[in-house]
Amino acid sequence: MHFHVVTLFPEMFSSYLCESILARAVKEKKIQISFYNPRDYVTGKYKKVWPDGNVSRIVDDRPYGGGPGMILRAEPVLKAVAKAQAKTKGKTKIILFAPRGKKFETVYAKNCIKKKITDIIMISGRYEGIDARVKKILKAEELSIGDYVLTGGELPALVLIDSIARQIPGVLGKFESLEEERISSGEFYTRPEVLEHKGKKYRVPKVLLSGNHKEIEAWKKGE
Numbered sequence: 001m002h003f004h005v006v007t008l009f010p011e012m013f014s015s016y017l018c019e020s021i022l023a024r025a026v027k028e029k030k031i032q033i034s035f036y037n038p039r040d041y042v043t044g045k046y047k048k049v050w051p052d053g054n055v056s057r058i059v060d061d062r063p064y065g066g067g068p069g070m071i072l073r074a075e076p077v078l079k080a081v082a083k084a085q086a087k088t089k090g091k092t093k094i095i096l097f098a099p100r101g102k103k104f105e106t107v108y109a110k111n112c113i114k115k116k117i118t119d120i121i122m123i124s125g126r127y128e129g130i131d132a133r134v135k136k137i138l139k140a141e142e143l144s145i146g147d148y149v150l151t152g153g154e155l156p157a158l159v160l161i162d163s164i165a166r167q168i169p170g171v172l173g174k175f176e177s178l179e180e181e182r183i184s185s186g187e188f189y190t191r192p193e194v195l196e197h198k199g200k201k202y203r204v205p206k207v208l209l210s211g212n213h214k215e216i217e218a219w220k221k222g223e
Contacts, residue, residue, distance in 0.1 A: 001117065001168060002032040004084035005157050007124040008059065008148040010035035012154045022162065023172045033161065034087065038072070041079035058136060060127050069128030077134050081121060090118030094140040095160070097125060097153035101142030104156075108143075122160060124153030 005013065016022065017033060025031045042057035049055050059077075060070035081094070093112065112120065120140045123130065123140065137141065165171050189204040196202075207219045 001030075001112075001164070002034065002088070003111070003157075003161050003164075004034050004036065004087070004119060004121040005124060005161075006036045006038065006080045006084065006122065007152075007154055007157065008037060008039060008126055009124075009152070009154060010037055013158065015207075016158055017161070021056045022165060025125065025165055025168070030168055030171050031161075031165050034084065035036070036080040036084050038076035038080045041076045043075075046073070046076075063128065072125055072127055074132040074133045074137075075133035077123060077130060078137060078220075081123065081138060084119075084121045088119040088121075091116055092119040092121065093117050094121045095139050095143050096123045096130065096135055096138075096140040097144065097156040098129070098142045099144055099149050099170050101144040101149075103147075104143050104145050104160065104163075106163065112164050113167045120160070120164070122153070122157045124157050126152045149211070160216070 007013075013033075013035070017026070022031070026033065038059050039057040042059060046058040047055065048058075057076075059073055061073050063069075063071045085092070134140065139169070143156070143160075145159050150156065187205075189208060193204050193209070194201050205219070207215050210216070
């Protein structure tokens with residue numbers, strides 16, 4: 001699967017994506033991640049070259065009708081998405097992150113695999129939001145990762161990449177490694193059998209030491 005991320009801050013992703021399971025998935029070419037910065041597609045009066053050679057690329061502007069903050073302009077976002085679309089190779093989904101969007105859940109991640117989605121384009125907003133015409137033109141689906149407001153869409157994009165990637169066969173070592181496929185008590189224990197902390201002893205439940213697999217499974221299921 002190819003994840004395409006439209007963001008003003010692609011460098012925010014590097015530390016998370018270059019570690020652990022996702023880094024291995026990229027190395028083994030099970031997933032691919034590309035970034036598109038709307039600033040790279042700013043033209044016209046919004047692009048200014050200063051005498052010292054520095055270039056200003058303005059991606060935001062004041063909202064019509066007034067209001068606080070600035071709005072991410074439609075044109076550079078649409079051009080960035082078009083660049084991503086040119087690299088897609090199959091069934092594509094376009095997602096725009098917004099607090100009012102449909103709440104993302106594991107079943108959504110599973111459906112992306114079941115429906116054989118090959119490319120997911122994620123638009124990470126900033127400022128007070130994105131010009132509403134972007135959603136209308138692209139027919140993008142609005143998603144939210146929870147009932148709270150974030151500074152931008154970069155964290156939601158990382159959440160989707162992580163959650164969806166782990167559903168791809170081979171990304172995790174075994175199918176059983178998917179925690180959501182196991183019914184569990186939510187309690188896990190490892191060595192030592194008796195943990196001493198501040199004068200108190202904390203023991204592993206006896207059933208887990210019994211060797212009785214039937215009883216252990218019943219305990220894990222809360223029975």
